[in-house]
Amino acid sequence: MLNYELQTENIDYGTQKLSLLVVGKGLTACIVTSAIEALGLCAVNTDDITPYSGLFHSCDQASLQSILEPLSKASFLSRTSLNATPLEIAQNGHGFSVTFDNGLQRTFSCVFLAVDTLPAPLPEGIPKEAKVFEPEIKNSLPGQSICFLLDYKEITDPAIGLSAIRTALDNQLAGGESVVILQHTPVKGFFGESLYESARIAGVKFIRFGDHQPKILSVNDSKDAAFRFRIEVKDIIQNGDDIIVECHEIFPAINPISTNVPAAFKKLLSDETDTNGSLIQDSVHCVAGKSFRRGVYCVGPASGCVDLIQTLNAAATNAVDAKFWVEQIVHNMREDIMTVSDQCVRCLTCLRLCPHMAISLKAETSRSSVIVSSSRCLECGICVAECPMTALDLNAFSEGLFIKLLQRLQDEGAGKHVVVFGCYRSAGRAMSVVQLHEEAIFFPVSCAGRLSESILSATVLACARGVLVLGCHHGNCRSNNGTDWAKARVESICGRLNSVLSNSVIVSYQTLAANEPARMVKIVNEFVGSTKQTCD
Amino acid sequence: MLRTDERKIMIIGGGIAGLAVGKSLSDNRIPFVLVEKTDELGGHSKSWACMATEGCLSCHGCLVYDYDDEVSSSQIGQIYLGHELSHVERSSKGNQKVRIRNIQNGDETELEVYSIVIAVGFDVFDPKEKSFWGYGRIDGVMTLADLNIIMRLDQTEKLNPSQKDSVDLAFFQCVGSRDKSIGCNYCSQYCCGAAIRATLKLIHERPEFHFTIFYIDLQLPGKTLPSLMDEARAKGVSFLQGVPGEISQAEDGKLQVLLEVDGINVAKEFDRIILSVGQQPPSSAALLSHILGAPLNEFGFFDTGTLADPARSAVGGVYVVGSCSGPATIEDSVLSAGRVVSAIIADMNEAR
């Protein structure tokens, strides 16, 4: 995907109050809009919002009401929305230029994906007469014998599980009979244990199954003609014959599997989304649903979260981050973060690779140019390392110091030292508390992603006995995949060295965290040892 | 131009929650004073070991280093290490006069702050309280916190001192959690994930380790943990429902527990047993509650009123963040920090 800078208008970020786009029309959008406006920022909604809680799970009816009530009176609910779906979201300076399906095009400083879930389909093995559990069934309980099935084939999210237990309890108190069949009772928060206890005291039966999935049958031969389902389940504690549960209704509590994510977002977050289109969040930097694309946030189901309380927290956390982004970060821009030289042929490799949408193309009829947005750039240097023309330069990586390193290696003689390149966030911090092997020279970089093949081979050619690259663990890499780039480059160099230099120099890659100083020493010592062996 | 608010926020506690609040305030140009009773920022998260195997297992422990850096280098933050809050003179409008005490020499410093954030975290349950488990009495019984120290120091070989080909280890979940008899009738939230991550990490480093995780109910919220459990199962970790209530030492020095497997009572032996100890209210809670007037709940954590507004305490201008209002993971603490900063900004805007 290419992010062309479509508009060239000069926006004064210091004075103009920029708006934040909220995509979605349900409770999540309502929560996000409210969180944004609470901070004095201005939200624009794609759709008219109805704070419908139907697809949201909360264990506590009273809290749900106290959350929903102020939301249902919010002034923004009566405001006119854009009533449009985004078709294309493109980076535009510090903001985003969004093209909608009704032809509208507007610039926003941030975009929030706040869509709700779609109900999950019944899993295989459950009769089609059953209904997937939704919190809304609370209002239409028949007061009969009802079975709630959790953890069927996959662990039910605790928020959904608690919601189901809450409903089971309500049904029991309303004169019905509730059976909850599960593997693990969710007991989140102070509320969870007391809800579980209340349900047990009220007489809700909890059956605990193990590796054997319960069998659910649709019946019409029951003594009580109204029983529509029979469940055969083995309780792992009772450990006897199957327990037979007959009931009027069965509600499997199933995790939602898909979200209403607009195609434009899937495209925008291409390598950060799973098959459902929700944010993968396998990085610790994605807490709360913040994406690696600066200014793009996912809240609620779009980040895989169906817990109401957590969604409220995530909305607030992201809104605070967005406020920072909108109001402060533009003031922190630095001119000198990266330079693009005349060598640039506009191949747009950098633009494709940047995980942060920091690079865009200023399109001109005669000669377009590559522009780096310093507010977005995290100085990982992936683009610099991969630029086929070496037209980019990241100032955080000091060429001068690197040349000095090469000089030192050459001066001190072949095979005397090994060089340890390490990301400052992990190896760099660990270095502050350890002393490395005397034959190892540590060289910190802003991100292992900056370590181009040319840097690595230059080090090898400068007669280092070995080159060790210490990246962050994937998931902790601040630029998402800088560490993976480093790994790939080390593998590539190794491949080539093996064919040419017959194993005399070792280039290796390992991952490390800041809180692993002891492991760092061990890795480096082992590396130093192994390079020695090869030399001998 | 950049404008810094003249009103100052005081954060009590320099663990992950306090640091996350400090970072976020600093981002938003709101000055802060962070008071930490120990001599180091980072709290429990900093004593945690990295759980990464081939990739990161999303324990979020690394975040504390980023936040520490940002808070420590903030131009608009003051940090008092080795200090604690000693006195607050409340006023309904404007700044509150507070005094903080240098724990070492007793010197007091007077400050004026606009509002106060309680971020004093949790205490770890001491399993000696229930001596059936033999902690402190039987060699080889350790807590998750002890295990983390060993893992941090990269001394996992200590868990197999006689270098055996096969070592049996077990995790006991819910030690000091979900237990009325010790006043902790709540789930501690973090331990299931922590135990599963630790087994994966240790198996990765030491293939000779074999794990059994004894649980009551596994709590696996989010997308990551269920897949980590599947991975652990695939790597041979046994998950057994029911946590043995007693550990005894067999003649051969091994740790023996009686339990039920597939309906039959059996005696099993382990080389090490790790107690997944729960979170308890911080020891400083009672005194702080007295100084600030912020009430505690029935378990001794700071009361935050309703689920709808977990950021504000019952007292105006006093906010509660992280695990001092109830057991929390690192991720939970970071999210609650966002919620608190959002509430602070909203309240400051309103006051203007």
Add this chain to the structure above:
Amino acid sequence: MESEYVKDLSSTSNTNTKSTNFDDLNMCFTCGQCVSRCFLNQSYPKINPRKIIRKIFFGEEQEIIDSEFIWACTMCARCTTDCPKELSMDTIIRRIRGMAWAQGKAPVRLSEGVEKIREFGNNVGMDSEEFQETAQWVAEECEEELEEILEDSSKVPFDVEGAEILYMPNPREYTSNPGLLETYLKFFAHVNVRWTMSSKVYDITSWPYYLGAHDDAVALVRAMVDETRRLKAGILLSTECGHGFKILKKDAETWLGEKIDFEIMSIVQLAHKLFKEGRLKIKRGAIKQSVTYHDPCNVGRKVGIFEEPRELLKYVCEDFVEMWPNRKYSICCGGGGSVMQNSDMGQKRLEHSTMKRDQILRTGAEIVATSCQSCLSQLGDLQARYKMPVEIKSVIEILLDAIEPDNTP
């Protein structure tokens, strides 16, 4: 953050929905701690406390009622010590036994005992006259010794109104094991307290309690309480009897629905009190062998008397060693809860108690002291069966061995 809604709910549910006996078992959340603390775990591999609760939960209580396990269980309640949901297994087992009793499935010897209790007020079926004669005969057997300690002490006091203490014996003392009564008579003489026995109520044990025959058990407590009041005694003194003492101390007020207006004390507590007051003169370090103490489940875990016997023993014994586990975690001797009295169980109780045996052997002690007559017999039988190199003694017996010679006035 708990909502009011749930709080209200749990408080009302606790009282309103107790329609059946076993509603409180719903509290069990199958944590499994009890499974591993049951000393019968290996003897009955297919059953354990948690499974019992679970079976009842699923309506399969008949299987439990018909099981041998409920009679092998000593109701020691070790399994539910510190139970996270504060359940108590001894009451649960007692309720199940009550159901078995109601179905006519209780062990014969115990049922017969209850019949005797209904007729004679004691489980051996001894009438008042015979009891008094026997007691007096025991005193006469050691007349010289008693008189040497204290003048007139060889005359057993019966029905003395206004005595400081009403002493409630265990039937063993006037049937199978008169040596114990002799011990206590000497003890009373040494400490010179004003005490009496009742000629009407003279059995502290409660076999109906073992059977879950609640009404019969209440009647026995009622008789002891009323007799204490009739004789205007300040203290109802329990002999070294675990369950009898436990019922008086823990259950009496609840069962009778009234406040007890006199003191209830065990003879070991009394000894400790008199020792503290200087009225029991014992010699420090008089016992040279190494001694350990077995906490009877009822006296220790259920009533909380741990330190009094230890203080006394540590004073008179040169070498006092603890066994582990001890105090509230103490392992049952294997003879409690009617297992001793139940002939159907045969000698199984000795095979079930290897944990206790090993625990004692590990201490290396030469004497095992305890303060419950069931424990004494069971430990004695264990000693004989496994030829353990130990002596089993009651705490009072050991104290008598350590009396200062100048204690005699």
